[in-house]
Structures are given as C-alpha cells and as structure tokens.
Amino acid sequence: MILFEHVTKTYNNNVKALDDVSFHIRKGDFVFVVGHSGAGKSTLTKLILHEEQPDTGYIRVGDFDVTKLSRKMVPYLRRSIGMVFQDFRLLPNKTVYENIAFAMEVIGATQRQIRRRIPDVLSMVGLTMKAKCYPNELSGGEQQRVGIARALANNPQLIVADEPTGNLDDETAWEIMAILDRINKYGTTIIMVTHSQKIVDEMQKRVIAIDRGKIVKDEQGGYTYENQVSEDTVFDFTYTSQKQGYGDILKELEALNINIHHGDE
Amino acid sequence: MPLRNMKYYAGQSLYSVWRNKLMSLISMSTVCFCLILLGVAILIGDNLQYISQQLQAQFEIQAFMDSGASQAQVSEMEKQIKALAGVADVVVETPEEGIEWFKQEVENGAEAFEGLEGENNPLPYCFKVTLSDASQAENIEKSIQSMNQILQVNNRRDVLNSIVHFTKGIRWVSLAGMLIFALIAVFIISNTIKLAVMARSREISIMKSVGATDWFIRWPFIIEGAIVGLIGAVIAFFPVFFGYRGIAHWWSGLLDIVKLVDANAILVYLILAFCLIGIGIGSIGSIMAVRKHLRV
C-alpha cells in the first residue's frame, strides 16, 4: 500500500527532516508514527500526500508512483487518501452534513451520491443525530468524529491522521481510537501520528519511531521501557557527537538501530 | 466542465462578491471609471473621424487648365481626373463662371472685372475636385499635376493635415488614459481576489486535501473577478450612452452641416465593447491574484 525506499527530504533551510527512510506498509495495516517534536513525522505524511517532494528516494502510495506524479494527478492521489487533522479543520459556517457534503462536492460527486453516502459515514462515527449541528455546537471529540466521517466520505483506501487526538482529553481520545480501530477492521489502512505513549502502548499495533529524520524503531507493540531508554540514549549521544562531527552521528545512529534490534531479539 | 460545477462556481463567486462588499464595490467603481473614460475616448475618436470625413468631403483640390485648352481637351481631362482613386466628384468651372464668381464675391467686382467676358477672359478652365478619401489627397494632387495642359494645382491640405493629426492625437491620449485606468483596475481587482482567497483559505486547504483539482479551486475566483468587471461595465454603460445621446440630440439642434455619430447606431457596439473589456479586466486581475496567492 505504501512504500518508502531511501527517502531523504531536506527543507530549503537545510533542515534534514527525513534521512534515508525506508518502510513498507501493507494494505489493512494500522501503523503509529511516533517521535519527538520536529522528528519529521508530519513531513512523512506530507510526502505521502505529495504536499512536499523528497530530494531522493522512491515513494509509492497505492497505485501512485508519488515520486514521479504529475501535477495533474496529485488530486487523484489525494482522493484515495482520507486526511484527519489535529485541529479538525471543519468549516464553521456549515453544518456537520454540509461539511461532509463539501468534501464530496469539490471532487464532483452528485447530490444523489452525497445523499446516499453521508448517513453511512455519520453512523460509522456515531453522529447520525448531529447532522444538522454546526461545529461550535459540538464537543471536541464530536468535531473530530466529523473530521473522520469527512475523511471517509470519498471512500479512501488509506486514512492519514496527524495527531488526531492531540487536542482531546484522554477519554475522548479513546472514543476516537475505537472508531479508527473499527474503520481499520473494515479494511482501511491507517497511519496515525501521535505523541500519546498510552495510546500506542494500549493499542499494540505496529510502531514506526522517528528521531531526527531517521527511523529508529519499526516493530509491532508499544513504547516499552527499554525503548524509552534507547531514545534517551539517542539524545545523549547526539549531544556528545556535536563535538565529533556529522559523519560520526550517522554512524552511531546506525549502530544504535542495530542495537535496538539486537535488544528485541 | 459539468453543469453542476458551473452552478457551484457561480454560487461561490456571487457569495464571495457579496461577502467582500466593500472591496467589490471599489473594484467595480474603478472598472466603471476606466470604462467611462474608454467610452469617452471611443466616442470622441469615432466622432472626430466621422466629422473629418464630412469635412474632407467638402475640401476640394482646384486644378487649372492651360488657357488655350479646347472644350474637347477639357472634357477629356475631366474624365481622367474622375478616374483617379479617392476622387468623389469633379466639377468643371468655365472661365465665364469664374468671372461671374469674381464679380459677385469680390468688393466692387462688377466694375473691376467689367469687360473681361468672352474673348477677353483671362481665366482658365478650372476643375474642382472633391475627395472621398482625404488620405489620398497628395497622390491625387501629384497625378493631376503630372497631366498635360495643367497649369496649376491648389489645395487646402494644410487644414486637412492638421485635422487628421488632431484626431490621431486625441485618440492616442484617450487610449493611453484608458490603459492606465485599466491597469489600476486590474491591480485593485487582483487585490480584491487576494482578499477573497485569504478569506477562504480554510476551505481551500480542505479542498486541496480531499483532492479537488486546481481548476476547480481556481474557477470561482476567476469568475468572481469577471462578475465584478462585468457589473462595473454595465454601470459605466448607462452614463456614457445616455450622456452621449443627450449631447448628440443637443448638437443636432445646433449644427446641421456637421453631424455627430448616431447614438442608437453605436448602442450594440458600445455594450459589447464594455462588457468584453469589463470581463477582460476582471478576469486578468483575478488570474493574476490566483496565480500569485493560490498555491495549489
């Protein structure tokens, strides 16, 4: 479903946001992306959506060769992906129903398709009764459920959620996780960026951990105590390696990667 | 584009014009002002051309035959001149008619030119050539000059030339003025659309993320600019047209020899020109804004 091969992304201020990142996500997977602030998680989602382009490497999403995608094809890539945002991004002057209808209208759905689809997605997120409400009449959790319903409206094969629970309290966050889990059980691939260690530990899904643009962990399960230590180690050695120079950082990072794998085996 | 998209674009555009009332109004006023100037320029230009055509028809070149020319030679010459391109008409004035003219028009002419009739008449035959195309005046004059038995050619080309120059000058000045205002209008509309784009940045980001095509996102803004331009044009049309119709009416009661262009004859041409230019200015402004501020 998603394939990254040796992807490197440098922003024009010379920040290396992703550095030689490779992974493969299969259809139907549920994957968490974790890491410190500024690690490159959002950059990863932007590359999937072709909002940013990599310097080197190869990216495939579904049937789209994202690295060679023409401008004209970008909208069609995005139609195959449902985006869920931390700040919900609902239109305040439209009702729940209209917000979802908007996402369908702007890619040319007919009124008939819209009327048929919206009740389905609203029931998936348990908001059938709130169709006529405006966003400011909803709780944060409910607003995010509208966001998810909108992401589902065009029937995407993949949902990309960048910190969807970032603005929500724990209890509400679990509601959202339950919904995403259910959607995933129906066969939709889900990539979710999160800072919440609790969620990651509880859900026991595949976790891709990024630090300073590199994948430092990619395995099934949660944040274990061991991994916490290794992240601290990364921090420490980076501090010391400021004296050693750039090449050494890379070497040590690689060494660390191997160590983590060894530790898990 | 599908019909339901057209409906969507039009709805979005009109809503946005309404939401940006103040900027829309300013843009419309600039377009309106620009087109009023253009209208004045067009009308002055058209009328000067029309009037100079009328005057040109009244200008004439005078060509005098050698004194000894016979009646047959005169009529042969008349035919030759008539055949020249740009000649409307040739009137032959006999020496007798010439003397009569002098007698009547010059003070004490009756006594001064007494006894110069018939055998004693010193005047030659004279051709009075009127032109259908004033720009040919020089060529015609040269052609006549080069014919046999032509004594002298007189003309009023100096007056003609200054009128042609004056007309051209006025046209250039009004055209330049209109161009400057068109640029200002484009600039202001471009800013209006920029505001509209910013007001809808959230919608645009959602549209992009769900996979709306670039043109689907752009069209409403371009149509918005075009609508603003069109409304400005329609508003400009009324004072220009009815103002001119009033002036033309007043003029016709004043002067009969020289007429102004008939207002009703230019109605359709004026409406079309205004609407096209209004829409053009609006669309150019919004396309510029969309290109600069709508990264899709």
Ligand SMILES: Nc1ncnc2c1ncn2[C@@H]1O[C@H](COP(=O)(O)OP(=O)(O)OP(=O)(O)O)[C@@H](O)[C@H]1O
């Ligand atoms: N548009 C940009 N231009 C320049 N640098 C950028 C841009 N976007 C991100 N960066 C830089 O790239 C690095 C990775 O950013 P990214 O947004 O991917 O981090 P993140 O893991 O999503 O962080 P957070 O958890 O805070 O959202 C950071 O150092 C950031 O400053």
Ligand SMILES: [Mg+2]
């Ligand atoms: Mg981020």
